[in-house]
Amino acid sequence: MAISILHRVTGDGLAVVGALGLVWWLMAAAMGQEAYDYFISWAKSPIGYVVMIGLTWAFFQHLLSGLRHFVLDMGAGYELKVNKSWSILLPFLAIAITVVIWALIFTRHI
Amino acid sequence: MGTGTGIGRVRGLGSAKSGAHHWLVQRYTAVGNLLLVVWLIISLLKLSGLDYGSVTAWIANPLVALPLILMLVSIFWHLRLGLQVLMEDYVHDDGLKFFCTLLLNFYALGGAAAGAFAVAKIAFTGGAA
Numbered sequence: 183m184a185i186s187i188l189h190r191v192t193g194d195g196l197a198v199v200g201a202l203g204l205v206w207w208l209m210a211a212a213m214g215q216e217a218y219d220y221f222i223s224w225a226k227s228p229i230g231y232v233v234m235i236g237l238t239w240a241f242f243q244h245l246l247s248g249l250r251h252f253v254l255d256m257g258a259g260y261e262l263k264v265n266k267s268w269s270i271l272l273p274f275l276a277i278a279i280t281v282v283i284w285a286l287i288f289t290r291h292i
Numbered sequence: 293m294g295t296g297t298g299i300g301r302v303r304g305l306g307s308a309k310s311g312a313h314h315w316l317v318q319r320y321t322a323v324g325n326l327l328l329v330v331w332l333i334i335s336l337l338k339l340s341g342l343d344y345g346s347v348t349a350w351i352a353n354p355l356v357a358l359p360l361i362l363m364l365v366s367i368f369w370h371l372r373l374g375l376q377v378l379m380e381d382y383v384h385d386d387g388l389k390f391f392c393t394l395l396l397n398f399y400a401l402g403g404a405a406a407g408a409f410a411v412a413k414i415a416f417t418g419g420a421a
Contacts, residue, residue, distance in 0.1 A: 190378065193371075193374050194374075194375070194378060196371070197371035197374060197375055201367060201368065201371055201403055202403070204364075204367070204407065205364075205403050205406050205407045205410070208351075208360075208406075208407050208410035208411055208414075209406060209407075209410045211344065211347050211348050211351060211410065211414060212409070212410035212411075212413040212414050215344050218344040218347070218348075219344065222342070222343075238333075241329065245325075245326060245330075248322050248326070249326075252319070252322075255319070283333065283337070286337060287337070
């Protein structure tokens with residue numbers, strides 16, 4: 183049940199904050215240097231990092247639980263033990279992917 | 293059509309014939325999002341910088357602009373279907389539901405159009421100008 187709620191919550195977050203942020207980024211790039219720098223000043227603020235790290239986690243959590251839905255759609259993975267292990271494992275996997283991506287970013291550029 | 297229970301009123305009418313379409317498109321766009329957003333994340337990690345010049349030069353490449361536009365369509369279509377389900381679960385008043393559907397459609401179409409237009413503008417004007 184928790185994994186299902188997480189799927190919905192991360193989906194809603196991505197749909198609103200993620201999609202608006204993406205369009206803002208693209209629009210700013212299309213509008214010119216000044217608009218883009220304004221976007222970057224927000225993105226590189228503490229709030230910006232919290233939002234972007236949060237979105238990264240939300241995306242991978244949603245992706246992984248989405249893949250779980252694909253498996254369940256095919257009629258597989260309903261055995262209690264299998265179902266339970268995946269639903270416990272996926273949140274850890276999503277956090278691990280997020281950590282790897284942001285470790286890459288913080289140790290290289292920007 | 294009786295006036296009894298909900299199930300009594302709809303029994304024998306058959307399905308609305310469009311439920312499976314919603315379900316299927318949600319899955320098609322899910323696969324689209326998976327491929328295209330993962331591509332975006334990897335591409336951004338590989339870019340030398342995320343400053344104005346690097347980003348617009350990158351978007352100006354047709355092999356970047358096209359998948360970006362496809363990604364926007366896939367994302368906004370998927371989120372429209374997802375938020376519709378959310379709304380159907382929690383908004384029960386007919387008038388309010390109409391209003392929410394209106395807002396959702398404006399948001400999904402407007403967002404996809406804005407993003408796609410921005411990418412097209414950068415692509416057609418050749419990036420940093």
